[in-house]
Amino acid sequence: MKRHYNFSAGPATLPTEVMQQAADEMLDWHGSGMSVMEMSHRGKEFMSIYHDALQDLRDLMNIPSNYKILFMQGGAIAENAIIPMNLVGMKPQPATADYIHTGHWSGRSILDARKYCKVNIAATAETSHYTHVPARDTWKLSTDAAYVHICTNETIGGVEYHFTPDVGDVPLVADMSSQILSREVDVSRFGVIYGGAQKNIGPAGVTIVVVREDLLGHALPICPSAFDWKVVAENDSMFNTPPTYSIYIAGLVFKWLKRQGGVPAIEKVNIAKAALLYDYLDSTEFYRNPVAKDCRSRMNVPFSLHKESLNELFLDGAKERGLVQLKGHSSVGGMRASIYNAMPIEGVRALVDYMRDFEKQHG
Amino acid sequence: MKRHYNFSAGPATLPTEVMQQAADEMLDWHGSGMSVMEMSHRGKEFMSIYHDALQDLRDLMNIPSNYKILFMQGGAIAENAIIPMNLVGMKPQPATADYIHTGHWSGRSILDARKYCKVNIAATAETSHYTHVPARDTWKLSTDAAYVHICTNETIGGVEYHFTPDVGDVPLVADMSSQILSREVDVSRFGVIYGGAQKNIGPAGVTIVVVREDLLGHALPICPSAFDWKVVAENDSMFNTPPTYSIYIAGLVFKWLKRQGGVPAIEKVNIAKAALLYDYLDSTEFYRNPVAKDCRSRMNVPFSLHKESLNELFLDGAKERGLVQLKGHSSVGGMRASIYNAMPIEGVRALVDYMRDFEKQHG
The missing domain is CATH 3.40.640.10 (Type I PLP-dependent aspartate aminotransferase-like (Major domain))
Structure with missing residues (x-):
C-alpha cells in the first residue's frame, strides 16, 4: 500500500x-x-x-x-x-x-x-x-x-x-x-x-x-x-x-x-504551500502561471511548460515519483496542481523538487 | 467486530x-x-x-x-x-x-x-x-x-x-x-x-x-x-x-x-425469505400484517404486535440477538422488517425464531 x-x-x-x-x-x-x-x-x-x-x-x-x-x-x-x-x-x-x-x-x-x-x-x-x-x-x-x-x-x-x-x-x-x-x-x-x-x-x-x-x-x-x-x-x-x-x-x-488547529492554522500552511510553488514558478521561464499576482489562487495553481511537447513527458516523470493527477483541465491544457488542505507541504516540496529536476534535464 | x-x-x-x-x-x-x-x-x-x-x-x-x-x-x-x-x-x-x-x-x-x-x-x-x-x-x-x-x-x-x-x-x-x-x-x-x-x-x-x-x-x-x-x-x-x-x-x-447468479437467482431467495416471514405471521394472532395477500411486498414487511405496549420490549430483545433497525416508520408505527437482496435467509430465520420465542414468552 x-x-x-x-x-x-x-x-x-x-x-x-x-x-x-x-x-x-x-x-x-x-x-x-x-x-x-x-x-x-x-x-x-x-x-x-x-x-x-x-x-x-x-x-x-x-x-x-x-x-x-x-x-x-x-x-x-x-x-x-x-x-x-x-x-x-x-x-x-x-x-x-x-x-x-x-x-x-x-x-x-x-x-x-x-x-x-x-x-x-x-x-x-x-x-x-x-x-x-x-x-x-x-x-x-x-x-x-x-x-x-x-x-x-x-x-x-x-x-x-x-x-x-x-x-x-x-x-x-x-x-x-x-x-x-x-x-x-x-x-x-x-x-x-x-x-x-x-x-x-x-x-x-x-x-x-x-x-x-x-x-x-x-x-x-x-x-x-x-x-x-x-x-x-x-x-x-x-x-x-x-x-x-x-x-x-x-x-x-x-x-x-x-x-490541525482549525482554519487559522491551516490557512498559514496553505499560504506557505502556495508561496513555495509560486516563488519557484516566478523564478524560471521554463514554467508559467498566467494569473495576476494579487489574484492567484492558494488552492489551484495552473501552469504551463514553455514547450507543450514536453507535457506527456512531464506527467509520466511525475507519476514515477508518485505525483499524480497533475494534468490541467481540458479547456485550459497544461498542468494544474491543486493543493487543498489535505495536501501536506511535503507534497508541494516534492513537486517543486521534481519541477526543478525536470527543468534541469529539459531546459 | x-x-x-x-x-x-x-x-x-x-x-x-x-x-x-x-x-x-x-x-x-x-x-x-x-x-x-x-x-x-x-x-x-x-x-x-x-x-x-x-x-x-x-x-x-x-x-x-x-x-x-x-x-x-x-x-x-x-x-x-x-x-x-x-x-x-x-x-x-x-x-x-x-x-x-x-x-x-x-x-x-x-x-x-x-x-x-x-x-x-x-x-x-x-x-x-x-x-x-x-x-x-x-x-x-x-x-x-x-x-x-x-x-x-x-x-x-x-x-x-x-x-x-x-x-x-x-x-x-x-x-x-x-x-x-x-x-x-x-x-x-x-x-x-x-x-x-x-x-x-x-x-x-x-x-x-x-x-x-x-x-x-x-x-x-x-x-x-x-x-x-x-x-x-x-x-x-x-x-x-x-x-x-x-x-x-x-x-x-x-x-x-x-x-449470486444475478436477478433470477436472487428473486428465488427473496421469494423464500418473504414466504418464511409471511407464513409465520399468518400462523399467529400475536402479530399482524395488514396488506392484501396478493399485494404483499417481498422487500418490506410491516407488522404490528397485538399489544402495542410490548413494542419497546420486542425491539430491546431483538437487539440483544443482533436483530436491529426493526422499528416501523413513524407514520405507521409497529415494526418493519426490510429484507432486501443483501439480507441472507439466515437473518430472516433468526428473526422468525426470535418472534416465535417472544410470542411464547408474552403470548
Whole structure:
C-alpha cells in the first residue's frame, strides 16, 4: 500500500488518517454492528454523526446562529439553479441578479441563472482572459438586484478573491466550492455560501449550503420541494434521504481539521504551500502561471511548460515519483496542481523538487 | 467486530463481502495510490469503475440498448419533480399526467408533480387504507396523459405490484426504489425506471434513472441543466461531478449480485425469505400484517404486535440477538422488517425464531 501525492482538482486528496479511520470502521461503526452506509438516517447512530458534523463545521467557520447549514445534493452545478429558484422570489418578477464573471465556474452559474431571472453581469474579467478579479470599484451593480453572485475561487483558472466585496444590503452569494475552509472568512458578510464537498470537505455527492435565515421561504412555486431551502432546513436536511456516508466522511475531515488547529492554522500552511510553488514558478521561464499576482489562487495553481511537447513527458516523470493527477483541465491544457488542505507541504516540496529536476534535464 | 442482521428500510444492509472489499481498497485502489473517493471523475481509474458499473447494471436488468442509464443525485424525492420537468414538455401545456396512489411514496410523487402539470389520480387505494394495489381494469387513465406514474413497491406500506400494468403507448414511469434488482422486470415495458440507491444498490446519494431514448430532449425551460436527462445522458452522467464513491460501491454490489447468479437467482431467495416471514405471521394472532395477500411486498414487511405496549420490549430483545433497525416508520408505527437482496435467509430465520420465542414468552 502506497499513498501518492494527489493533486486532483476534485474529487481530491483526503487526509490519510481519515481514510484509515473510515477503513477501520467500515464493517462495524463503534460497535453498532453496521457500516455507516447501512444506518437509517433517522436512527440515533447516524443522528449523532450528523449533529457532530454540523457543530464542527459551525465551529470551524464561526457560523453565526442566524445561519442554517444544509447538506444537499447535486453539487454546485445544481445549486446554480437552486439559488435563483430560492432567491428571486424576494423581488417582483422578473427579478434581476448581479453576477461577477471571473472564469469558467462563474460563467456556468450565469447560464443556469438565466432560466429564472434577468442576469446583470456587473463586472467581467474577459479582457484579461479571466486571469484577474475585477476591482470592487469597477462593478456596476443593479439598483434592485435580488442578490450578487461571486465565485470566490475559480478552480480551473486559478483565480481567487483575496477580499470580501462590500455590496451593501443586497445578499452576497458565494460559490466557495474550492475555497471553503482553506482560509478565514467572515460568514456574516454573506447571505449564502455554497459549494460541492469534493475539494476541502469530503467525497463528491454532498453540497454544503450556509444560508442566512431571512433568505429562507422565498422559493418559486416551480422549485422542487427537495431543493427548497426552507423545506430542507425545517427537516434538518432529511426531507429526502441525505448522502449519509458522504456526511460521515465530511465529519471525519472536520475533526481532522480541528486537530490541525482549525482554519487559522491551516490557512498559514496553505499560504506557505502556495508561496513555495509560486516563488519557484516566478523564478524560471521554463514554467508559467498566467494569473495576476494579487489574484492567484492558494488552492489551484495552473501552469504551463514553455514547450507543450514536453507535457506527456512531464506527467509520466511525475507519476514515477508518485505525483499524480497533475494534468490541467481540458479547456485550459497544461498542468494544474491543486493543493487543498489535505495536501501536506511535503507534497508541494516534492513537486517543486521534481519541477526543478525536470527543468534541469529539459531546459 | 460483529455484524448484526440489519432490517433497515434504507439506507439498508449491504453484503458483508462488499463492505470488506471497500475497507481493503480504501487507502489504495488497485495500486493507484488513491482512494476511489480521491480520484478525478474524468481519470482513467474512475472511468473504468463507472463503465463497469454501467455495464453490470445493464446486464443484470437486461436493459435494452435504446435505454440510457443515468447516475443522478437527490434521490427519488428530487426525481419526483425532475420527472415532470423532463416529460410534460412532450404535450401542449398545461399537460396532464396520470398517477396511481398506493401509499406514502406515490403520494409524495403526486405532491411534487402538481407543480408542473395537472395530476389525474387514475386509481387510489385509499378505500383500503393503502393496503392493496388497485386492479388495472379499475384505472381511469386520461386520454392524453404525458405519462402514467406508479410506485412498484411502497416501502412504508409494504405493498408491491406483482404485475406490470399495460398502459398502451403512454410512457409508464416507475419509482422502483425499493424493488429494483429484487425480481425480474421487463424494462421494455417502461418509459422510465428510477430509484434511490439506498435499498438494493448501495449508499444513499445516488439515484438510478433508466430512460428510453425517445423521452430525452423534452425538458421544460425551467429544468435545471443538472437535471435535464438529455444533458446528463450526453455527458455520461458527468455534467456535474457524480457521487463517485457511491457509484463505486454500487458497482461492487452489482458484481456481488452477478456472483449470486444475478436477478433470477436472487428473486428465488427473496421469494423464500418473504414466504418464511409471511407464513409465520399468518400462523399467529400475536402479530399482524395488514396488506392484501396478493399485494404483499417481498422487500418490506410491516407488522404490528397485538399489544402495542410490548413494542419497546420486542425491539430491546431483538437487539440483544443482533436483530436491529426493526422499528416501523413513524407514520405507521409497529415494526418493519426490510429484507432486501443483501439480507441472507439466515437473518430472516433468526428473526422468525426470535418472534416465535417472544410470542411464547408474552403470548
